Amino acid sequence: QKEVEQNSGPLSVPEGAIASLNCTYSDRGSQSFFWYRQYSGKSPELIMFIYSNGDKEDGRFTAQLNKASQYVSLLIRDSQPSDSATYLCAVNFGNEKLTFGTGTRLTIIP
Amino acid sequence: DTGVSQNPRHKITKRGQNVTFRCDPISEHNRLYWYRQTLGQGPEFLTYFQNEAQLEKSRLLSDRFSAERPKGSFSTLEIQRTEQGDSAMYLCASSLVAGGDYGYTFGSGTRLTVV
Numbered sequence: 001q002k003e004v005e006q007n008s009g010p011l012s013v014p015e016g017a018i019a020s021l022n023c024t025y026s027d028r029g030s031q032s033f034f035w036y037r038q039y040s041g042k043s044p045e046l047i048m049f050i051y052s053n054g055d056k057e058d059g060r061f062t063a064q065l066n067k068a069s070q071y072v073s074l075l076i077r078d079s080q081p082s083d084s085a086t087y088l089c090a091v092n093f094g095n096e097k098l099t100f101g102t103g104t105r106l107t108i109i110p
Numbered sequence: 111d112t113g114v115s116q117n118p119r120h121k122i123t124k125r126g127q128n129v130t131f132r133c134d135p136i137s138e139h140n141r142l143y144w145y146r147q148t149l150g151q152g153p154e155f156l157t158y159f160q161n162e163a164q165l166e167k168s169r170l171l172s173d174r175f176s177a178e179r180p181k182g183s184f185s186t187l188e189i190q191r192t193e194q195g196d197s198a199m200y201l202c203a204s205s206l207v208a209g210g211d212y213g214y215t216f217g218s219g220t221r222l223t224v225v
Contacts, residue, residue, distance in 0.1 A: 004152075034213045043201055043216040044153065088152050096166065096208055097143070100152030 002027050002093045006101035015110050019076040023089030023101055026070070033065060033072045034090040034098060044088055048074065079108045114217035116202050122223045123192055130188045131220045135204030142185050143214060144177055145201040146170065153201055159185060192224045 003026040013019040021035075032051050036044035050056045050063040050072065062075040072091075076083055086105045090098040115134040123129050135142050140161050145153035156175070157167045161182035171177075174192075179185040189196055199221050203214035 008150075032211055036213075043199075043219045046213045046215070049213050090152070090213075092211065096141070096158055097155040098153075098214070099155070102150065102152050 002091075002099055004089055004091050004099050004101040006087075006089050006104050008102055009105040010107055011104055012107045012109055013079050015079060015081060015108055017079055019079045019083065019106055019108070021074040021076075021087050021089075021104050021106065023072045023074075024070055025072070025089075025091045025099075027091075027093050028067065028070060030067075030070075030091050030093050032092040033063070034092075035061075035063060035072075035074045036088040036090060036100075038086045038088055038103065040085075076106075081108045081110055084108045114202055114204050114215055116200075116217035116220050118220055119218060120221045120223075122225060125194060125224055126191055128188065128190045129192060129222065130186055131200055131202075131222075133185045133187070133202030133204075133217060135184070135202070136206075136215060139204035139206050139215075140182065141205045141208070142179055143203040143205075144185070144187050145203065145216075147199045147201055147219075148197075156187075189222075192222075194224045197222055197224045 005024045034049045038044045048063045050065045056063045060077045064073045084107050086103040088103045089101040117132045143158040144156040147153040159179040174190045177187045199219045201219045203216045
């Protein structure tokens with residue numbers, strides 16, 4: 001059973017601080033990794049994907065991948081109240097479909 | 111390009127009734143995916159199409175569920191003899207290339223409530 005694990009939270013972070021979201025996955029051979037943001041009652045929105053070990057930055061977002069540790073994380077710098085949402089980690093285990101974690105609920109405190 | 115469109119947005123049905131949902135993908139996307147999401151969970155894969163061919167179905171997709179994509183354009187997901195456990199958000203996504211490589215664009219979803 002190929003699994004994606006996330007801490008469900010809630011994670012509370014003060015406005016302007018760095019939010020750190022973590023995800024582990026079960027298959028060392030996995031190739032591509034995704035972070036989706038989901039606001040309450042809305043559908044998931046792709047915010048980042050990463051394939052290679054190391055960091056990938058896009059604006060205030062940084063995805064970090066460590067394949068040896070089977071660990072992927074998302075950092076959000078200068079957190080804003082509009083970043084309050086559930087963040088879903090998803091992994092491609094080698095086929096067309098993505099396997100999602102249960103999500104981490106993030107709350108940014110003004 | 112108006113994104114992935116799903117209809118209806120909400121559906122309330124009585125247990126035992128049949129329901130059908132529609133998904134219109136982004137026009138040039140040849141891959142179309144159906145997922146189901148229940149409260150507090152991540153989306154779970156149901157099935158996917160490449161053009162009109164249904165290439166994979168999850169074990170979650172019991173024989174009460176059927177999906178079609180005639181002519182490789184829009185897709186329908188039908189649930190027969192609905193049960194309360196079918197209450198969920200049904201999400202459709204599309205992609206131009208293998209969605210496992212670059213991720214999907216999801217539609218707004220259809221929220222099903224079975225009473």
